[in-house]
Amino acid sequence: MNIEELKFNERGLIPAIVQDYNTKEILMMAYMNKESLKLSIEKGETYFFSRSRQELWHKGETSGNTQKIKKISYDCDGDTLLIEVEPKGPACHTGNVSCFYRDILKSEDINNSDASILYNLYGRIKGRKENPVEGSYTNYLFDKGLNKILKKIGEENTEIVIAAKEDSKDEVIYEIADYLYHLMVLMVEKEVKLDEIFNELSKRYYKTDEFREEHKKRKDIK
Template identity: 55%
Template sequence: MSVIIERIQFDEKGLVPAIVQDASTKKVLTLAYMNAESLKLSVEKGETWFYSRSRQELWHKGATSGNTQRIVEMRYDCDQDAVLVEVEPKGPACHKGNESCFEESFYKSEEVSTDGSSILTQLEKVISDRFDQRPEGAYTTYLFEEGVDKILKKIGEEAAEVIIAAKNRDKEELKWESADLLYHMLVLLKEQGLPLNEVFQTLEERHNK
């Protein structure tokens, strides 16, 4: 571990910026700072530890709020003067209660491309929250409460709608029915306890063959 820390190019104050990113959605959650000690603790404990520049002390993310961040992977950049920390967050990252500290947009290009895998992982997270919280009146809550048979029935219905739309050469209908099918598939994966990332990994393994 000491060899790794020696590679990091800390600034004159002994700090290195740490970009914290959701390992599933790839959304940037916050920017914090680490010194050698907090970096070492992060690796040893498997959760994020930072150095507070204002308080000038170490702090464990979530120690008081419970919003901890389990570390999935840590990497440094090509100049070794910044660290990327991919985490599984337990609750919001921002002290204001937001999922991310970067919620306020001040510029957005009119030409925005959508990463399909990104929206799927975001939807998976929403479905996971519905599974845990079961908000009253939510359709996803209804599906989970009804159980696997209801979910499978809906998948069968949506698959049939996809077939009909394709046979009719109706691209607009096919688009909507395909989206419905994907949503219900994500609900099923959550009900079965199978992470979407494992499906992605299977696809990647097949592609590499």
């Protein structure tokens, strides 16, 4: 669709919902006009139009929490945008990952236990580093430095071994979760992204004989 075909309101604005490309979490909602949308496409980062200040604004211009655009979609009526981004930091001025951090209603059977929690946790840890919170254990680790983080990883690794030797599945799960958290603190400290780890694992997986054999079988079936 040509930008000119989108349905901007009487003030020349269109709502833009911003979503994390990896976790699919809704981060924020703001407005764009044609100029800010064109600028976003050109620069590859989000630019919006402030209704209160009546001017364009670049997300993260002052905070550094920019949003790298991965995809822009529009709805069936052409009057709302969905912008999928890789955020450099929290979307909310409060330091929360998302502006939608308060609930009116939340079902008791909601399931948050999928792989997206890794991205959410990584984002929360990164957010703590960039926007410290007093009393935060994560900030305590960052303040103490690399040696403290490495020490905790070593301790948690040992705890996994002990739990496994004691043959307690629940304890193994608990200690692995602790280990993953501290490992991601290290990743943020060393500026290693989750996608870089996933890409490395993917390269190894797709080189395996098992994958080649499975891929060949699937081709034969087709």
